[in-house]
Amino acid sequence: MPAWLTAESFASYPAQGREIAESHLADLQKIPVALLPVFLVDLKMFDWKFPVEQAEIATRIAFAGSHPAFLADFRKIVVPPALDSPAKVGDPQQFLAEMTAYLWSSLQIDAYRSAADQFVAHFAAAREPVKPAAPRLVMICLGRGANPPAHPLFDKLRRFGQMRTNVRVDGAVEALLDRLRQRSESHPQPYAHWYVDGGDPLPGSSVDGVTPIFYTALAPLNEQILARMRSCIEAGTGPEVLHTELAELSERPPSGSRVSDDPRVQHFAMSLLTEGSGTQLFSTSFVQWTTREILRRAQPVTLLTRFAPRQRQKPFNAMVESQASSTDLDPNGSLVDADMSAYYAYLEMNNLYNPEGSAFLVWFENHSQAMVAGRNVPAGTTNDSPTSIPELLSQVLENG
Amino acid sequence: MNEQHHLSLSRREFLRSSIGATTLFCARPHRAFAAARGPQQKVVVITFGGGARDEETFSIDGQQYIPNLLNTLAPQSCFFTQVINRGILGHYVATASIATGAYETFDNFVAQPPAHPTIFEYFRKDLGRPREDAFVIAPGNLFAQIGASHNRRYGPDSGAEVILPKQLLSAALGSANTPQLDDYPNLLRDNYERPDSTSTVTQETDREEFERMIDRLKIDPADLRDHAALLRSPDELSVYMAKHVMRNFAPSLLFLTLHDIDIAHSGAYSLYLDGIRSTDRLSAEIWTEIQSNPEYKDKTSLFIMPDFGRDGDNDAGGNGFQHHRTGSPSARTTWMMALGPTARQKTIVERPIESIDLAAAVSGLLGFDARLVQGQRIPELI
Numbered sequence: 125m126p127a128w129l130t131a132e133s134f135a136s137y138p139a140q141g142r143e144i145a146e147s148h149l150a151d152l153q154k155i156p157v158a159l160l161p162v163f164l165v166d167l168k169m170f171d172w173k174f175p176v177e178q179a180e181i182a183t184r185i186a187f188a189g190s191h192p193a194f195l196a197d198f199r200k201i202v203v204p205p206a207l208d209s210p211a212k213v214g215d216p217q218q219f220l221a222e223m224t225a226y227l228w229s230s231l232q233i234d235a236y237r238s239a240a241d242q243f244v245a246h247f248a249a250a251r252e253p254v255k256p257a258a259p260r261l262v263m264i265c266l267g268r269g270a271n272p273p274a275h276p277l278f279d280k281l282r283r284f285g286q287m288r289t290n291v292r293v294d295g296a297v298e299a300l301l302d303r304l305r306q307r308s309e310s311h312p313q314p315y316a317h318w319y320v321d322g323g324d325p326l327p328g329s330s331v332d333g334v335t336p337i338f339y340t341a342l343a344p345l346n347e348q349i350l351a352r353m354r355s356c357i358e359a360g361t362g363p364e365v366l367h368t369e370l371a372e373l374s375e376r377p378p379s380g381s382r383v384s385d386d387p388r389v390q391h392f393a394m395s396l397l398t399e400g401s402g403t404q405l406f407s408t409s410f411v412q413w414t415t416r417e418i419l420r421r422a423q424p425v426t427l428l429t430r431f432a433p434r435q436r437q438k439p440f441n442a443m444v445e446s447q448a449s450s451t452d453l454d455p456n457g458s459l460v461d462a463d464m465s466a467y468y469a470y471l472e473m474n475n476l477y478n479p480e481g482s483a484f485l486v487w488f489e490n491h492s493q494a495m496v497a498g499r500n501v502p503a504g505t506t507n508d509s510p511t512s513i514p515e516l517l518s519q520v521l522e523n524g
Numbered sequence: 525m526n527e528q529h530h531l532s533l534s535r536r537e538f539l540r541s542s543i544g545a546t547t548l549f550c551a552r553p554h555r556a557f558a559a560a561r562g563p564q565q566k567v568v569v570i571t572f573g574g575g576a577r578d579e580e581t582f583s584i585d586g587q588q589y590i591p592n593l594l595n596t597l598a599p600q601s602c603f604f605t606q607v608i609n610r611g612i613l614g615h616y617v618a619t620a621s622i623a624t625g626a627y628e629t630f631d632n633f634v635a636q637p638p639a640h641p642t643i644f645e646y647f648r649k650d651l652g653r654p655r656e657d658a659f660v661i662a663p664g665n666l667f668a669q670i671g672a673s674h675n676r677r678y679g680p681d682s683g684a685e686v687i688l689p690k691q692l693l694s695a696a697l698g699s700a701n702t703p704q705l706d707d708y709p710n711l712l713r714d715n716y717e718r719p720d721s722t723s724t725v726t727q728e729t730d731r732e733e734f735e736r737m738i739d740r741l742k743i744d745p746a747d748l749r750d751h752a753a754l755l756r757s758p759d760e761l762s763v764y765m766a767k768h769v770m771r772n773f774a775p776s777l778l779f780l781t782l783h784d785i786d787i788a789h790s791g792a793y794s795l796y797l798d799g800i801r802s803t804d805r806l807s808a809e810i811w812t813e814i815q816s817n818p819e820y821k822d823k824t825s826l827f828i829m830p831d832f833g834r835d836g837d838n839d840a841g842g843n844g845f846q847h848h849r850t851g852s853p854s855a856r857t858t859w860m861m862a863l864g865p866t867a868r869q870k871t872i873v874e875r876p877i878e879s880i881d882l883a884a885a886v887s888g889l890l891g892f893d894a895r896l897v898q899g900q901r902i903p904e905l906i
Binding site: 148161228230231233234240241244275279280296362363364388400401402403405406408409412413416434437454457458459460461463464465466468471 | 585589610611612613627629630631633634787789790791792793794795798837838843844845846847850851852875
């Protein structure tokens with residue numbers, strides 16, 4: 125137990141994170157050292173977390189402090205003196221990396237994982253879930269430029285919803301954007317409505333109340349990250365140093381890397397490119413990870429995600445050397461990537477409050493195939509009758 | 525029922541319905557198996573660095589990606605449905621653990637010899653075998669020292685010859701003053717988990733050693749260059765090298781590590797599937813080579829085993845197929861296929877074994893004393 129934690133331990137933390145740490149110092153002192161770095165990382169990043177995350181962090185610390193029995197298995201994990209030290213608090217990311225490496229090398233990672241599963245289950249059962257202002261809606265647009273695939277599309281999703289095979293294409297994209305706009309106006313709330321695009325955004329997509337994340341708009345930031353990756357590769361420093369350097373970029377963004385006036389969104393965008401794997405190279409990986417992170421972290425009311433073709437695979441170093449070419453694309457491979465990503469988005473949506481009341485739509489852009497899931501949709505069925513995106517949205521949302 | 529057992533049952537039921545395999549309950553050596561062993565036994569091991577999950581392999585959904593493993597190899601194999609890796613889930617350290625039969629605990633991202641003796645050292649030292657009787661073909665510099673441990677009783681003098689195909693190709697290019705490795709883009713789809721220029725750029729001192737190796741391995745540099753231009757992935761180059769070694773040296777112990785699947789770390793699902801298809805095809809090519817090469821036919825045991833799995837779609841802290849970071853049952857549990865005279869065809873072994881047990885099995889087949897191996901014998905094989 126880190127009895128050595130004091131208010132001074134958090135002197136280098138940003139203001140809000142430091143305040144939370146100081147006000148929960150007694151709780152933090154009860155957290156076993158093996159688990160502590162997870163909490164410290166949250167506190168160090170607290171000021172840039174989304175509001176729902178901030179509320180949860182404070183609640184979780186208090187819960188851990190008041191339920192030491194739920195932490196018993198963490199206390200059984202043997203931690204070496206070098207990691208049981210106040211010197212580690214200033215750089216919790218490094219602390220976490222060292223602790224993780226130690227848990228693996230000492231073959232205690234399974235015990236840690238088991239302890240974490242138990243703690244998370246207790247906490248999930250005890251906390252008050254974050255309820256969205258309206259039934260949650262996730263809309264995904266994928267397959268731009270791809271040929272209809274030989275294999276069945278939405279294969280993993282079909283059992284959860286209804287396949288629609290006769291969707292009108294005209295006005296479909298605009299309808300998705302309209303619905304996003306309407307909901308942002310009806311339920312105005314910070315970070316509740318998002319639009320993610322793996323390519324250039326749709327015309328008219330700049331809407332008050334909708335947080336945008338566009339891969340093309342992040343290109344200058346991505347170029348700086350690729351430059352840092354190149355220097356690590358040339359120096360032969362290896363992946364751990366690269367990871368550390370990218371984490372530093374995330375904490376201290378270089379000049380010229382600003383992509384948003386909102387510090388939270390700026391930090392979030394940076395984290396997508398520094399913490400995501402492959403997000404710097406493939407737009408499909410970026411959109412998949414971004415979608416999952418928005419759902420997990422911001423718990424949005426509305427999310428519109430649109431995939432674009434990624435670059436064709438090249439040697440790793442060649443892709444790090446230069447940003448994706450707009451001419452050498454792999455639309456058919458991207459469709460396969462995005463199809464799986466849509467499934468992951470659906471799974472993530474179901475980890476949030478009231479999944480039965482949530483609505484999900486995925487559409488093969490410019491084609492007649494879509495899949496919808498929601499409370500009014502018979503799961504595992506196919507419907508061949510003509511329909512449109514607005515009709516499908518009305519079906520899955522009722523009055524949402 | 526725990527999740528590992530559930531995975532095992534799913535594989536068993538799938539194989540039963542697919543190829544009509546039966547479950548082997550007997551845990552004692554089969555007499556016919558023991559009789560099949562002889563002084564000329566050979567062993568070929570194929571591991572996949574970048575495990576593949578059931579969802580994309582031995583399942584209803586995944587069978588489309590592994591036609592060769594499922595339709596050609598599985599019916600001839602003894603299939604172990606539950607192989608657990610309890611060690612560190614990093615590719616080099618896990619592969620080294622398979623080769624030593626003990627869970628190695630070193631930093632996965634640092635090229636270094638294993639702590640425990642490898643099966644190559646036991647084999648060569650115990651049986652007095654020459655260097656060219658044990659080969660490792662591995663995907664990159666990180667694996668350069670997997671052939672011998674730093675155990676003082678063994679070490680490099682009794683280790684395996686380790687071939688790093690891309691480095692050999694680089695040396696072959698340099699010696700002929702021809703275009704550089706960059707002109708072979710299909711062979712440079714390197715590990716996304718470990719971006720490192722040194723994995724492809726060969727140092728001058730190393731180059732000289734690789735040039736000596738080219739001579740030693742009887743490789744014609746021009747032939748290597750011509751073949752390399754036709755290949756589509758690093759693993760194809762590894763298999764080309766494996767066939768060359770089998771035809772020219774016929775080693776009794778050959779250990780081949782494939783790596784194309786690990787493109788999954790890039791997050792592109794389609795590329796991960798391409799890697800599985802490639803691995804499926806190349807595994808069958810090795811079996812075909814065994815069957816057509818008189819030095820190997822009817823006296824070779826082939827083991828095919830991913831080094832571990834990958835994270836499950838719903839594993840907390842993971843991102844599905846992309847990584848193997850969670851330590852979940854999906855990431856720790858994989859399968860093994862055994863083919864050859866010591867494996868009863870169309871059988872399924874459901875009881876759990878560990879990936880380090882393979883070293884003990886190889887020691888039994890080849891007849892050396894793997895005295896520091898922590899894994900257990902596999903009685904269904906020996």
